[in-house]
Amino acid sequence: MVTAYSASESLAHVDLESTLLPERDYASRITAFPTVVQRPPLRDGKLGGLVYRDPIMFAVVQRAERIARSDASVLLRGESGTGKEVVARYIHRNSPRAGGPFVAVNCAAIPEQLLESELFGHERGAFSGAFSQRIGKLEAAQNGTILLDEISEMDRRLQAKLLRVLQEREVDRIGGRSPIRLNVRIIATTNKDLELEVTRQTFREDLYFRLNVVAVHVPRLRDRPKDIPALAEYFLEKYQWENGQASRQLSPAALSALMVHDWPGNVRELENTIHRAMVLTTDSIIGAKALEVGPLPARLPPSGHASIDYVPGFLGRKLDQVEREVIIGTLQLTGGNRTRTANMLGLSIRALRNKLNLYSTQGIEVPPSTAARTS
Ligand SMILES: Nc1ncnc2c1ncn2[C@@H]1O[C@H](COP(=O)(O)OP(=O)(O)OP(=O)(O)O)[C@@H](O)[C@H]1O
Numbered sequence: 001m002v003t004a005y006s007a008s009e010s011l012a013h014v015d016l017e018s019t020l021l022p023e024r025d026y027a028s029r030i031t032a033f034p035t036v037v038q039r040p041p042l043r044d045g046k047l048g049g050l051v052y053r054d055p056i057m058f059a060v061v062q063r064a065e066r067i068a069r070s071d072a073s074v075l076l077r078g079e080s081g082t083g084k085e086v087v088a089r090y091i092h093r094n095s096p097r098a099g100g101p102f103v104a105v106n107c108a109a110i111p112e113q114l115l116e117s118e119l120f121g122h123e124r125g126a127f128s129g130a131f132s133q134r135i136g137k138l139e140a141a142q143n144g145t146i147l148l149d150e151i152s153e154m155d156r157r158l159q160a161k162l163l164r165v166l167q168e169r170e171v172d173r174i175g176g177r178s179p180i181r182l183n184v185r186i187i188a189t190t191n192k193d194l195e196l197e198v199t200r201q202t203f204r205e206d207l208y209f210r211l212n213v214v215a216v217h218v219p220r221l222r223d224r225p226k227d228i229p230a231l232a233e234y235f236l237e238k239y240q241w242e243n244g245q246a247s248r249q250l251s252p253a254a255l256s257a258l259m260v261h262d263w264p265g266n267v268r269e270l271e272n273t274i275h276r277a278m279v280l281t282t283d284s285i286i287g288a289k290a291l292e293v294g295p296l297p298a299r300l301p302p303s304g305h306a307s308i309d310y311v312p313g314f315l316g317r318k319l320d321q322v323e324r325e326v327i328i329g330t331l332q333l334t335g336g337n338r339t340r341t342a343n344m345l346g347l348s349i350r351a352l353r354n355k356l357n358l359y360s361t362q363g364i365e366v367p368p369s370t371a372a373r374t375s
């Protein structure tokens, strides 16, 4: 467990299995935390808790609870990894539909032709290859909630079909003769600027207004810093429990490293960071180095201080050294992708290559390029 903050500011942990807690009784949720430790977080993180401690997230959760009571369509916005699906599940579990199914469909991951039958279903013989009848996800979510992830990736033809579902509250299976009544709450997510997509005419304006009855913005992790230690503690417990390990703690320096990191991958990156540190170290105290956040060389302690848990920071350090750490760290973040790294840093590819060549001649290890690794 993270010990760097006092018990009184212990993390707010909302166990989605327990709907008995009085609404908005955040104090009781906070004091309920020790019992949650006795009953570890659920395995897959899907039914598991929504963890938060930052006032910004309190406001988000409060809004989600208000929305949950209605049947309005919801548009969840926010960067990748901020927890949009977690919030969607929270809305479902706190809604009158909680006893019904929660079905998630990722519109970006499924090719267009498949997405249509995935969503709407088809009758046997509706098209070549439709050997049997298939129930679509919309129908599978009957009396429950459907999460349409990355809605901006749905093509305009399917957008029109979805609009009809929202207007008529019925669904037509492909090749079906009569529409089926539908009682489903729709939650859509996007990490794109949907208004821009509307002006570009890649997203239908009428569907946008239908979906965007209420919007919830899930903030970036770096904009809700008090959530960082709370989430870190939650993931420590989660992976301790999953791996049957003894209790582990983060050192104060490790906690500082988490607090100064930018978290471009948001909560997902934090979860992976904690998981990785737990896999790679057996120490009961996890130090800053083991977290491997940001540019690795920056974590190395100055010589003569090898045992000191190094707290990263750029102030008062040589600019060329900081530049090198930022470049190599960004390269690690992109998995060695030179083009993305150059774009992220606002450098030309040529300038990036020149710097990397210089580092290599200085004997500094440079992450291999994506192309080199896959060939
Ligand atoms: N507040 C939170 N409490 C506990 N776990 C969280 C929280 N937010 C996110 N997570 C965990 O972080 C990971 C990413 O969350 P999620 O899938 O909900 O993000 P997302 O915004 O839907 O991302 P994407 O846009 O990439 O689909 C999941 O493993 C989820 O369980």
Ligand SMILES: [Mg+2]
Pocket: 084, 085, 149, 189
């Ligand atoms: Mg998601």
